[in-house]
Structure formats: structure tokens, C-alpha cells
Amino acid sequence: MITVLVVGIGSGSPTQLTGEAIAALNRVDVFLVADKRSDTRDLAVMRTDLCRAVITRPDYRVIEIADPARDRDATGYREAVADWHARRARAYAEVIAHELPHGGTVGFLVWGDPAFYDSTLRIVEQIRSAGMDLIVEVLPGISSIQLLAARHQMILNGVGEPIHLTTGRRLVDEFDPALGTVVVMLDADLACAALLERFPELEIAWGAQLGLADETLVRGRLGEMLDEIRQRRAAARARRGWVMDVYALRSNRVGAPLS
């Protein structure tokens, strides 16, 4: 029997793991890691360092799995994606069967928390659909959303108000002050700039590389902070070859500003 542990590792700093997550990591025989572009070597090193810092058993293995090529010429986009997902699931199932022929425990490390804008649980579901019996456990981790709020010493909701989490891609179409505090992830282009004309009163609380030594924070009126954020974002990326950032927007038309 195969057990799959999907473990939220937060920012990757060992002190930000829960005891439960550390115990889970120590049960894993084989960690599966999707291979990524070369500019994330820094992330691979952080992952390796984290495992070394908290895993006491000497015999765990880390296996990289190449993502199958995606057929960009397929006539139907949906069919192409579905086919790619099926091939990826088979690739994982084959590696698991090869590495653990008599059963055992597979681990996936997830930056942040597996519940927010991460696809690992979809991959696990696809491996199941490919016919492999799996026992699954999910261990939550501290997400960048929580670190953003903690570092800015901020309650995300205004009194009795909602919190809305969305992506840079959707932000401009979706934004409405009535959504409460709007937290934006996966936004490489700072889509919020396009909101300024309609909502000049917006306040932003932004953070990048949260939980790491080079963590950086900006907070204030959106219109006054955009240049500073762009510069810090570029500098963070130049240092590590990657940048992960997240921000919260609030209109002072609803409830309290981000003070």
C-alpha cells in the first residue's frame, strides 16, 4: 500500500514548520519533486537544506520527475491539457511503483499551504484516477498570505467584513471595494496598477520573499507605492533568480484603511 503525505512547508524555513509536519517528513521514504526550470536552483537548495535540517532518518530519497512534454499543436486545448494531465499522472504512478514496489510512503513538499493556489492535490487525484490505490494525508503549512499579515501586523478582515483571495489575472475584472480586503497572489505584473484610475483611494500592503532573510515589505497608498514595489520586486528577483510576492488591497471606502 502507498501512503502519500502532502506537506505544507511554508516559506521553507525549518522554524516555520509545525511539529506535525516535521513528524510527517520523517515518515517519508521517497520525496517526489517536479523538475523545474534552471532558475529555481535556489529553491531546490532551500528544499534540500530544509530536509537536512528536520529529517533525522538517513535513508530517504528525493526523486525528480520530468514533466511530460505538452502538445501545443493539438486541435482542442482542453483535450491537450487533459491528455497532458493523464500522461503526467502515469509518469508519477510509474515512478512510485518502481521506487516502492512493496509499498511505502511518498512525500510531496508544498511551499506555503496545499490549500491555496497549489496543484499538488490535483496531481495526487490524477495518480489515483490512473488506477493507483493511495492513502492520502495533508499537513497544512503557513502560507505567504499569513506571513504578509503577520509582518504587517494586520488583521486581514475589516470589522465584520470579508476577505477575497484572487489572482493577478482576475483582479482588474473582479475588483470591487465591497469584496473587503482583496489579497492577490500569482501577479507578476502588478495588475493592481490598472485599478488606480477607478480607485485612487486604494491602500496596499505588499511583501516578497516572506519568511526568508531577504524578506521585504512595502505599505501605503497604492499610487505612491507602486514604483517602490516594482524596484524591490526586481531587486529580489535579481538576487535569487526568482521572486514570490503577495499583496493585500483595501479601499478606505469600506471599513478601516490598512493602518
Place this chain on the structure above:
Amino acid sequence: MITVLVVGIGSGSPTQLTGEAIAALNRVDVFLVADKRSDTRDLAVMRTDLCRAVITRPDYRVIEIADPARDRDATGYREAVADWHARRARAYAEVIAHELPHGGTVGFLVWGDPAFYDSTLRIVEQIRSAGMDLIVEVLPGISSIQLLAARHQMILNGVGEPIHLTTGRRLVDEFDPALGTVVVMLDADLACAALLERFPELEIAWGAQLGLADETLVRGRLGEMLDEIRQRRAAARARRGWVMDVYALRSNRVGAPLS
């Protein structure tokens, strides 16, 4: 100088604390606790057990602070609340000054994460406004939202879709399938029942006492699950004298159902 540590303790289970949070708890000289109604004795015991389990220094103190009485007869509701906040802030400032006349570290324990629907950081801000200099640090904790998702092995967002966090009080006015997955907190009355007529397709993933030994989960079509949820909610409350629950709603009109 006074340092204030606002520490997210998740469900209160020692294994769900981060190492960073445990280190913070060990720096605290005096924990301040708002006194609550007698039916939360069980929560007070959990808090005491947690401190005993993870704090190694023998000399920390736990001080209960009585909330000042609220003037229900005041002519203006806003003025009454503002006055009550100011009196509460003075009560905290007086206790801090009395307990730590030469400075030191004050701790607040927050169930879940201080960023989501918790007022501790507002109290800290009010103590500052009352004239006390404070250095503040916030330590995130695993929220019930994350445990809900982990236990249901669920990614909260549909592919590329938003997540909306709101309260039971706002849910019926606010609900729209376009909000994506809607996570509802602070809903003692299961306000979602009132959505069934308009949105019979809604799916729910519900959990109570998450992270505790008597944790309980329900998942399925909202219309088919409501009775079961009501029964389990009442049983959980009967056992402990309190119940904390949270749920996620998703319409299968947008993206994937909660499968």
C-alpha cells in the same frame, strides 16, 4: 520597554505549533487572557495544557483581564463602542504596567491565526493609542480554514478561481457563485440553509472542532447534508460546552465541485 507577542496557536494542539511560535511562547513573562463566560472552561484548560506542554521556563504568569462592562443604554451605539474600547485598552495598559514595571514581554494566545477574524491586534493597537510604547511581533498559526481544507484533502480554489472568506451574518446577502469557493466563519446558525432555494446545486465541506480529538467532518450536496451537520454540531457542543466550525461552499456552476 514592553514587547508584545501575538501568537497564533492553531487548534491548541502542541504538534500544530510552529517552532517559531514555541520559541516565542518561551520568551513571554506574562500572558494576558480575556476572561470569558464560564462555558469556555474547556478552552481555558486547553490553553493551560498547551503552555505546560511547550514552555520550558518555570516562571511565566497568566493573568485574566475582566472586560469592562458595556454601556447598553448609551444614546449613540458608536460612541458606546468607542468608549468601551478605550476603557478596555486602559484596563490592559494598567495590568501591563502593574505586572511588568521594569519592562518585559507580554503574550497573547490566539486560536487559529491572528489575521483571520480575531480582534487581538485591534486591542494591541488600542493599548498603543492609550499611550503605551509597545514593540509588537505577530507569529502566524494554522487557521481552521487550513485544517478544513487539509482534512477534506481539498484545494480551496478551483483552477484559477478566487476564494472568498466571509461571516455567517453576511453570507446570504453576499453569496454569488462568481465569488468562487466561499468559506464561512462565525456562523452559529448555518446561514447557508437560506441559499438552497436559489442555489440548489451548492456543495458543502464542513468541519467542527478541527485539530482536536473529537474533530468531525461532513461533505456533500448542501441540501442533503444540512441535517447531519446540525446534529453533529449540536453533539459537539453538548460534549465540550462550545463548538467551533467552519465550512466551504462551492457551486458546481463554477469550476469543479468539491469532489
